[in-house]
Amino acid sequence: MLYYAFVPLPDPEAVRLWQRALCEKLGLTGRILISKDGINGTVGGEINAVKQYVKTTREYQAFRGMDVKWSDGGAEDFPRLSVKVRDEIVSFGAPGELKVDENGVVGGGTHLRPEELHELVESKGQAGEEVVFFDGRNAFESRIGKFRNAVVPDVATTHDFIRELDSGKYDGLKDKPVVTYCTGGIRCEVLSSLMVNRGFQEVYQLDGGIVRYGEEYGDKGLWEGSLYVFDKRMHLEFSPEAKTIGECVRCQAPTSKFENCSNQSCRNLTLYCADCAANPETLRCPDGCAA
Numbered sequence: 250m251l252y253y254a255f256v257p258l259p260d261p262e263a264v265r266l267w268q269r270a271l272c273e274k275l276g277l278t279g280r281i282l283i284s285k286d287g288i289n290g291t292v293g294g295e296i297n298a299v300k301q302y303v304k305t306t307r308e309y310q311a312f313r314g315m316d317v318k319w320s321d322g323g324a325e326d327f328p329r330l331s332v333k334v335r336d337e338i339v340s341f342g343a344p345g346e347l348k349v350d351e352n353g354v355v356g357g358g359t360h361l362r363p364e365e366l367h368e369l370v371e372s373k374g375q376a377g378e379e380v381v382f383f384d385g386r387n388a389f390e391s392r393i394g395k396f397r398n399a400v401v402p403d404v405a406t407t408h409d410f411i412r413e414l415d416s417g418k419y420d421g422l423k424d425k426p427v428v429t430y431c432t433g434g435i436r437c438e439v440l441s442s443l444m445v446n447r448g449f450q451e452v453y454q455l456d457g458g459i460v461r462y463g464e465e466y467g468d469k470g471l472w473e474g475s476l477y478v479f480d481k482r483m484h485l486e487f488s489p490e491a492k493t494i495g496e497c498v499r500c501q502a503p504t505s506k507f508e509n510c511s512n513q514s515c516r517n518l519t520l521y522c523a524d525c526a527a528n529p530e531t532l533r534c535p536d537g538c539a540a
Contacts, residue, residue, distance in 0.1 A: 358441030394474030434458035
C-alpha cells in the first residue's frame with residue numbers, strides 16, 4: 250500500500266513515534282518518511298491490519314485526505330519497518346522551495362485523473378498541439394516502462410532534477426502542455442511545482458501516478474511496459490498483455506528483470522535476461538565495472 254499527504258506538521262517527531270507504535274502493533278513493515286510538509290509511506294502486512302492502519306491514520310485531522318493506492322503483496326515484500334523524520338518526504342534537495350498548506354502543495358501542476366489525461370491529449374491533438382509526457386522518476390526505471398514518447402530526464406536520483414531543470418535543455422518545453430508522471434504521484438507534487446517556479450507555463454500532473462492509471466486502463470492506454478517498484482517484486486505488470494520493452498545489457502533479449510552485478514565490489518543494478526543472469530560471468534557490467 251502506497252500513500253502520502255502534503256500538509257503542515259508542527260511536530261514531525263511526535264508523528265514518527267505514533268506511526269512506529271501503530272505499525273508495530275499491527276505487525277506492518279515498510280518505509281515511512283515524515284517531515285514538516287507531510288508524510289510518505291509504503292507499508293505491507295495482513296490485509297485487515299493494513300486497512301486498520303489506514304483507518305486509524307486518517308482519523309488524525311491532518312491526514313484525513315491522505316492519498317492511498319493498494320497493490321498485491323504483504324509484509325514479506327519489505328524486510329523491516331523504518332519510520333524516519335527527514336527535511337523532505339521526497340528528496341529533491343529543495344526543502345526551502347516547497348510551499349505547503351492544509352490543501353497540499355501550493356503552486357503545483359494541475360491534477361489530472363486518468364480519464365482527464367486522455368481528454369487533454371485528445372483536445373490538444375485536435376488543436377494541433379502535442380502533450381509532452383515528462384518522466385518524474387529515476388531514469389533507469391523508464392527502461393522497462395514509460396508513457397509513449399515520454400521525455401526521460403537524465404537523472405540517477407531525485408536530487409538530480411533541479412540540476413536538469415536549471416540546465417536549459419528543457420526550455421523548449423516551457424510554452425507546451427507538459428504532464429509530469431511518476432509511480433504513485435508524490436514526486437510529481439514537488440516536481441510540477443519546481444517546473445512552475447522555473448517558468449513552465451502549462452504544467453499538469455497525473456493524479457495517483459502510473460499506479461492509478463494502470464488500474465484504470467491497464468495496457469490499453471498510453472502506457473507501455475512494466476512498472477518498477479521499490480520492493481522485492483522489483484516490477485509489476487498491469488495485464489498479461491503488457492509489452493516487454495526492456496533489453497538485456499548483455500544480449501539485448503527482452504526482459505523486465507533488474508539484477509545486481511555479480512561483482513561484489515560493484516553490485517550495479519541493471520537489466521539482464523534469465524540466461525545471462527544465471528551465469529556469474531555474464532551477470533557483470535558488459536563495459537566493465539565502475540567500482
